[in-house]
Amino acid sequence: MRISQPVQASQSYTSALAFEHAAARLGGRPIWSEVDLEVAPGEFVAILGPNGAGKSTLLKALLGVVPLAEGSVSVFGRAVRRGTDEIGYLPQRRRFDPDLRIRAADLIRLGLDGERWGLSLPSQAKANRVAEMVELVGATAYEDRPIGELSGGEQQRILIAQALVSGARMLALDEPLESLDLNNQQAISELIRGICRTRGVTVLLVAHDINPILPFIDRVVYVAGGHVLSGKPQDVIRTETLTALYGTPVEVLHTSDGRLVVVGQYEPVTHHPDDH
């Protein structure tokens, strides 16, 4: 039983996201192909894989920023188009410039009507909507401070609020945990799962390191070797599967309390005496 189905669940679509025989190319170079992937509404999906495998391209394809070379992709039953309100996007990024003197609340507001032409008139409804998001991500203490002065974790919270403010039913998050310390990785992961569960928002989260998010996700999608593989964490995260995907030895360990830990997947082999 799913208690937090979005209200729109009775509409004709059954999947939040559906890639069908999709292929993407960047500058003529094939990135991935023959991708068939379905994500159900309200699912929390981690997208994993080696650097350069096309994880970010997968997100950009569903945002309509990178057009598909073959196949199709639909979001909530409709073909994708750039600029949709239904998807909140958090791009892979460095931190904001420390000198950027724009209030955090103004940055969230840009997510609401930043793409509109013409003068911005004061609107109580819009201000309330921004305040609601500030509260949701727990940013009340620093919403009036310039975004550049905030810590990495605080900036991520503001960006999640910005991604949600226009009423998005799907979050496309590109490495939101990158460059955060362990506590913040944990806190942001919990915040995202909370939003996923209580609001029925479908979450696609690209991650470099699987360990911090493993306890929170419903499903993993691996992008590697030009293909995409998806499944339940316990089915996909296995020593044999990951070693084959990455083409380098990866070991999956089981801790005494039943958790999985993935070891060795990103360390390049610099010295291997048995190798020739």
Next chain:
Amino acid sequence: MPDQGPSWDVVADVQLLLQFHFMQNALLAGTMVAMLAGVAGYFVVLRGQSFAAHMLSQVGFPGAAAGVLIHASPVLGLIVFCAGAALGLGALGREVDAGHRLESAAIGSILAFSLGLGFLFVRLYGGSAQGIYAFLFGTILGITDRDVQLTFAVALATIAVLAAIGRPLMFASVDPDVAVARGVPVRMLSLAFLLILALSVAITVQIVGTLLIFALLVAPAASALQLTARPGRGIALSIVLSLVFTWLGLALAYFTNVPVGFFITTLAFAFYVAVRLVTAPGAVMAPA
């Protein structure tokens, strides 16, 4: 210049200021220029494009010289050259990286070329150095009725365009990747802003000169951004500061016969330094 110096009677001083037609023209043009520079400058500082503004102002020098050389209006030469440089920068730089490496390199190249061209035109012109001096440092004497009309038309049109594109431009300036995904035409806005900047520079040059344009295009906005992180207030404050510096500068120049560019730059610089000292007292003491 006036027969009497300023008194403490403000009304009398203003009457003194307005008694000559050239001064009326300077104040009218100065007011429009200051308003436009205040708004455009806010985005210049926000986008980190001070260097681009610098380049465009330097390109104004050969532009104005070319205008004089072919017996057309120097303002027209300014507009043509600055717009050309803006388009060139748009083509040589790249989308989404306003204020970054490739743009800086393109700016440096255009900058050097334009200065060389300026010297050539000055040499070819062979006329008095007075006109060239005015382009470099600004003047309150040479602003004709036609210049005032052109300034009004350009300033009103550019402010209207900025009002229309302001929100997406701000989105594209602070968060280009998300703006693209939200359907904002980031690259087109980047080019549009460079053209607006080119026009702003072209008409601002008459008052403060190509070398001193930063006084109006960067300093008021930089001060405003230090004082508030609210975009609406920041833009308003930038305009007010720009107006105050321009009016005071023109009045001081009128009563003292010292070039107006000196006063406007000094006021703007002094205010900026004061703001930085007040907003970051630790920065002055801190070892690093």
